[in-house]
């Protein structure tokens with residue numbers, strides 16, 4: 001027969017387990033980037049990846065940047081070749097980049113910078129911003145962006 005633990009042992013064991021869990025959480029938060037926005041790979045997939053914007057292709061003049069970070073973490077843009085969309089998710093650790101107009105984008109977390117086409121101009125990010133598929137909801141109609149579909153960087157609508 002196993003001896004019954006004393007009352008002190010019975011209360012100390014759960015307290016130790018709680019402290020161990022708390023220490024593990026605090027250690028994870030103290031790691032570089034631990035308190036940052038999770039990387040895109042850690043986010044669950046969007047169940048509704050097709051995002052309808054309020055812009056038409058006719059309204060997208062070269063150099064225009066429309067901010068759709070709240071709708072689906074992307075920017076809708078245009079250059080001399082046409083309309084395109086860039087994810088706003090930084091390729092370093094997943095923070096949302098901020099538009100700096102015609103000069104490109106800057107990441108507020110670790111200061112990576114990207115040009116207007118999404119190419120890295122300053123690290124620590126090593127990879128360009130992803131280009132996302134853009135279509136018209138109907139011919140001449142509102143533009144929609146599929147945030148689940150990446151396209152080659154030279155793709156334009």
Ligand code: FES
Nearest residue numbers: 090092093107110
């Ligand atoms: S998340 Fe680190 S530079 Fe953007």
